[in-house]
Amino acid sequence: MSSVGAFSRGASKGSSEKIVINVGGVKHETHRSTLMTLPGSRLAQLVDTVEPPSELFFDRHPEVFTHVLQYYRSGKLHCPTNLCGVLLEEEFDFWGISGTDVEPCCWPAFQQHKDGVEALAQIYPSVMENDRSSPTNIWALFDNPLSSVGAKVIAVVSLFFILLSITAFSLQTNGAINPHQMYVVPADNSSNNFTENPFALPRVLDAVELVCSIWFVFEFVMRAFSCPGKLCFFLNIMNFIDLLALFPWFFRWCSGMYCMHALGFLHVMRCIRVLHVFKLMQHVFGVRVLKHTLRASATALCAVPLILFSCTLIFGTMVFYAELDQNNFYSSFADIPSSFWFAVVTLTTVGFGDMYPVTVQGKCVASLCAMVGVLLLILPVPIIVNNFIKFSSLLKAKNSMSRKKEKISLYMAPSYST
Incomplete structure (x- = not known):
């Protein structure tokens, strides 16, 4: 066995002698001149000697080599559609053939497998795996709902306070139940920009907003304290919005036209907090598939x-x-x-x-x-539908593959008899 994984036997007597190539137990016969049609390939380098070997043996995939040998003969590289594209690329690299030489008729099938591997890498990032490996971590407790039962409870509580805060903010704009004041923009642009509502109900919404603000401050402090990277945490746009969403309640008694305009802008930041609903729903199968579908269809x-x-x-x-x-x-x-x-x-x-x-x-x-x-x-509908079907099938395959590995490891675990 040589350094390239080929076993040679004997030597041919001339450049036109036949050469037997045994790949995985399947023998192929060809001429030296045929192998020399692709200079720089592995077989061309092996037979480009004064006395080329009469037989070569390679412990490689025999079905792929059939198409490789046909590429030497016809100059057209085709590939079987029943094999994984990653396997084909590895075999082509071993024989010194570029995968870009695949014919257009076989190129979609050859590239589809590679796209599937890249899509699977996007579905399960390494950050999620690291969070799952440490379920008792405070950061995983507040950031990854799938890390533990306590994390799921905190996620539900956080979602409840988010929806409660948005509901209270919406009801405060209703003049019939506004517990504090109604914002009125006068026609003369005077400084009297609000009037007391004589029909205001008890200030229940103020208490609700106070409780929600306390929870949001507690959650933000815990996440900021336990995050692995402080700089990345504060550079995250959603965390920055969380910080801005805490200001309206502290400045709600601010007076003056400019302060009221700034306060209105901060109230809008509170509405953006509802985007965290999508963060909590990212572990739902359909939502996760839709997220990867839109990301793949962005171009x-x-x-x-x-x-x-x-x-x-x-x-x-x-x-x-x-x-x-x-x-x-x-x-x-x-x-x-x-x-x-x-x-x-x-x-x-x-x-x-x-x-x-x-x-x-x-x-x-x-x-x-x-x-x-x-x-x-x-126009964009077929693109979104095709990507949704692809990611849905890949995600189902990934989940079933994990369960299959767990069953195999369970069956192969050693049993000790007493």
Whole structure:
């Protein structure tokens, strides 16, 4: 056995002598000149000697080598569709053949397996595995609901306070039950920007907001104290929003117009807290599949706004000149910028009806714009559906594979008899 994993026997008498290649017990016969058609490959280097061996043995996959040898003969590299693309790539690398030489008819099947491996790596990041390995960690207790039973309880409590805080914030904008004050913007822009509500109920919502704020402060302090990397924690946009969401309650009695405007901005930060619902739901199977689907479809979906912008410019300009009438001073299409609004509404199939063409040529442009809008909305649907099916099957396979490994390890565990 040589250093390259090939066993040679004898030597051929001429350059046109046959060479027997035994791969995994399957023998293949070819000529030396055939192997020399791909200079730099493993077989070409082995037979490029004065006395090439008459037989070579390789302990490799025999079915893949059949296609490799055919590549030497015809110059076209095909691959079997019943084998994993990762296995094919490893075999091609061993024989010194580049996987980019695969023919277009076999390229989708060859690349699909590689995309599956990359998708599986995205589904289960290493951070989640590290959190699962330490279920008693405080950081896992507040950040990973699947780490322990206590983490699930904290996740449910956190979700409850998030929804309760959003509900209290929404009810405070209702003048009939606002317990403190109603925000009124006067017409003269004076400093008297709020009035007391004479029909205010007891300040129950204030107590609810106080309890929610105490929980949020406690949760933020515990997560900030126990996080592995403090810098990464405070650079996270969601953690920064959590910090801003704590300010409205402390500054709610602030007076003055500028302070009230700043307080209104901070109240918006409280509404953004509801985004944490998606964080708590990321361990649900369907939500996790949808998240990876949208991430994988992001590149294709980015083309939709670009196409929409281009179509808006085209149809907005066309409908303006189609509806251009010097005698009609009350036309909705007064200028091209206002016509862009009509193009956007028509392309998205909303159709508010505030602007509509009256001329024959304008109606033709509007009909064409509506048909293009329907096609534009249908365009990303197959991409999202295909990626959703792919990630769903991969995630199910990953979960079943983990259970299968656990069963195998259980069966292979040594038993000790007393």
